[in-house]
Amino acid sequence: MKTIQSRTVVLDIDNIDTDVIIPARFLKVTDRSGLGRWLFANWRYDAGGAPRPGFALDLPEARGAQVLVAGDNFGCGSSREHAPWALLDFGFRAVVSTSIASIFQSNALKNGLLPVVVDRATHRRLLAQPGAPVTIDLEACTLTLADGTSARFPIDPFARYCLLEGVDELSFLIDQEEAIAAYEGRTAPEARAT
Amino acid sequence: MTRRTLFDKVWEGHLVRPETADTPAILYVDLHLVHEVTSPQAFSMLRERGLGVRRPGRTVATMDHSTPTTPRGADGRIPVVDPQAAAQIGALEKNCAEFGIRLFALGSDGQGIVHVIGPELGLTQPGMTIVCGDSHTSTHGAFGALAFGIGTTEVGHVLATQCLLQGRPKTLAITVEGRLPRGVTAKDLILAIIAKIGVGGGTGHVIEYRGPAVGALSMEERMTVCNMSIEAGARAGMMAPDEATFEYLAGRPHAPRGAAWDEALRAWRGLATDEGAAFDREVSLDASSLEPMITYGTNPGMAIPVRGSVPEGDPGATLGKALDYMGLRPGQRLLGHPIDVVFIGSCTNSRISDLRLAAGLLKGRKVAQGVRVLVVPGSQQVKRQAEGEGLDRVFRDAGAEWREAGCSMCIAMNGDQLQPGQYAVSTSNRNFEGRQGPGGRTFLASPLTAAATAVAGRIADVREMLR
Ligand code: SF4
Numbered sequence: 001m002k003t004i005q006s007r008t009v010v011l012d013i014d015n016i017d018t019d020v021i022i023p024a025r026f027l028k029v030t031d032r033s034g035l036g037r038w039l040f041a042n043w044r045y046d047a048g049g050a051p052r053p054g055f056a057l058d059l060p061e062a063r064g065a066q067v068l069v070a071g072d073n074f075g076c077g078s079s080r081e082h083a084p085w086a087l088l089d090f091g092f093r094a095v096v097s098t099s100i101a102s103i104f105q106s107n108a109l110k111n112g113l114l115p116v117v118v119d120r121a122t123h124r125r126l127l128a129q130p131g132a133p134v135t136i137d138l139e140a141c142t143l144t145l146a147d148g149t150s151a152r153f154p155i156d157p158f159a160r161y162c163l164l165e166g167v168d169e170l171s172f173l174i175d176q177e178e179a180i181a182a183y184e185g186r187t188a189p190e191a192r193a194t
Numbered sequence: 195m196t197r198r199t200l201f202d203k204v205w206e207g208h209l210v211r212p213e214t215a216d217t218p219a220i221l222y223v224d225l226h227l228v229h230e231v232t233s234p235q236a237f238s239m240l241r242e243r244g245l246g247v248r249r250p251g252r253t254v255a256t257m258d259h260s261t262p263t264t265p266r267g268a269d270g271r272i273p274v275v276d277p278q279a280a281a282q283i284g285a286l287e288k289n290c291a292e293f294g295i296r297l298f299a300l301g302s303d304g305q306g307i308v309h310v311i312g313p314e315l316g317l318t319q320p321g322m323t324i325v326c327g328d329s330h331t332s333t334h335g336a337f338g339a340l341a342f343g344i345g346t347t348e349v350g351h352v353l354a355t356q357c358l359l360q361g362r363p364k365t366l367a368i369t370v371e372g373r374l375p376r377g378v379t380a381k382d383l384i385l386a387i388i389a390k391i392g393v394g395g396g397t398g399h400v401i402e403y404r405g406p407a408v409g410a411l412s413m414e415e416r417m418t419v420c421n422m423s424i425e426a427g428a429r430a431g432m433m434a435p436d437e438a439t440f441e442y443l444a445g446r447p448h449a450p451r452g453a454a455w456d457e458a459l460r461a462w463r464g465l466a467t468d469e470g471a472a473f474d475r476e477v478s479l480d481a482s483s484l485e486p487m488i489t490y491g492t493n494p495g496m497a498i499p500v501r502g503s504v505p506e507g508d509p510g511a512t513l514g515k516a517l518d519y520m521g522l523r524p525g526q527r528l529l530g531h532p533i534d535v536v537f538i539g540s541c542t543n544s545r546i547s548d549l550r551l552a553a554g555l556l557k558g559r560k561v562a563q564g565v566r567v568l569v570v571p572g573s574q575q576v577k578r579q580a581e582g583e584g585l586d587r588v589f590r591d592a593g594a595e596w597r598e599a600g601c602s603m604c605i606a607m608n609g610d611q612l613q614p615g616q617y618a619v620s621t622s623n624r625n626f627e628g629r630q631g632p633g634g635r636t637f638l639a640s641p642l643t644a645a646a647t648a649v650a651g652r653i654a655d656v657r658e659m660l661r
Binding site: 012013014015017019020023024025027028029030031032042047071072073076077078079080081099101102103106107110111156157158161169170172173174176177179180182183184187 | 210211215216217218220222231232234235238243245248259260276278279281282285327328329343344345346347348350351354355356357359361363393394397398424427429493495511512515605606607614624626627628629632633
């Protein structure tokens, strides 16, 4: 994954939590597929399950959009990885906000969903223009608007490396076997769980 | 020697490899807690890749989120009628058997909410690193452990390697002076803290709660505070272990014994933050001025003293949406607001001391007509203890339901849920839209406020009933 070029979908609400992203009643699954259907379920569908007209994700101009722009503190709440799974399954590849909750960021990166934290001014411009085309460049760590202005975003360097090079974090950890065994050899027994 | 915080000591003591410019730290995990909702995909991944569980002895599983809390059948078993929940429960049983993991299965003696059973079994100990696929793992920080929630991919990492890749978080000291007044509980304290620093106020940080008001808390109260660290966005919450910690742990099934106990004590006594150690940020507040707190919106930071009012003026998009959902207006007072349901339970407030508080208030009183009250103990052990003390009788006599242990209406995955539009006062930790059932509207509060509200049928100031 190097660049994402897409129009945006805007949800201008702060503190969008993981229960809003995917309500708990859809977590009673043992696999991870097909969760996009329940993305933002409580906002997208009414009590009878019918789509609520005008919800941002279901507007015609949102079709195919890969970038979600949301209010401050996106993804707060639970550790459910179902949240990024649902966003990815729906078709999103990046979420843009001024701040993104820690566990959500970590879960997102492990699945190739980019958490893009931008400055307030850039965020305001994005919120004001739903559907604006943007380019997100992971190599350069930039988000660029149609007029050419661009903002840098921070990203954990190792996660970026893994995404760019297709490195799998678990394989990286497994390769540390010697160091892990050495650690286990030198820790005191009272630190043991059982 | 450099002066170190409690966090620094636990972090540095668990580094398989420190952070470098290019790679995060590799952190060793002492205790991995597993539950049915966030683990099945991780076990599938192990199977797909032909991996085993590296340290089954450091891994403990239970069932809590999607399990029913309805009474047992004649055979003594708890019936699971939801086929999806049954599939998740079955998957955990199968996974634990296949990978050699100890499981506290539904209805068994040790079963309960994962953050209630860890401490009560003595699995949770000072200085440990503890993770679970659940954000309220922060609860275990009350013992001076570094404990935090992880996602399912990371659950797989820990199962396979007993390690995690982690960037070093920053530290935030929250110092609480004074003492909590009568009728004001640990729950009110943490709600006040979150209201003060905001739901994103702890992002990227590990909080250390300190100061005289924190030292005066019981272990169960400390767990209530640390539990909701995640509601402030923090990675974890911690408290220095002290005599109260050691007293709580002594004699628990998995606590060290004999010479190992003495040795552990020596190590644990050295964990507290060194005098003069620096934190990245510091906040302080005075417990003496606090009042019972209640939330009015759809995140835990939207909280006010129970006699206060919803903020006045133009609410803006986020608060406006929250107030619409809650059916409240700017400037409105919450005291006296009618309530349909009261939920007493969750990993925040379902321990024996929480149930004692609620029962103390309900004793000799009746739940108001038309109000449904659910009391759900955090674990089978809490349930037995409460029954031994006759608390179940107090709850039933007052007109409340007394249930089996589990997460229940905190997350509404198991059929215990609000109907659309209903108002609940809940001792749980999240008032997110739909958290307790689609369209359900949650006011978070303490067990005391919940019990007082149950009696009044309206949001009540418990201090008036304590007089
Ligand atoms: S009681 Fe609620 S917050 Fe705690 S673990 Fe269960 S669902 Fe999560």
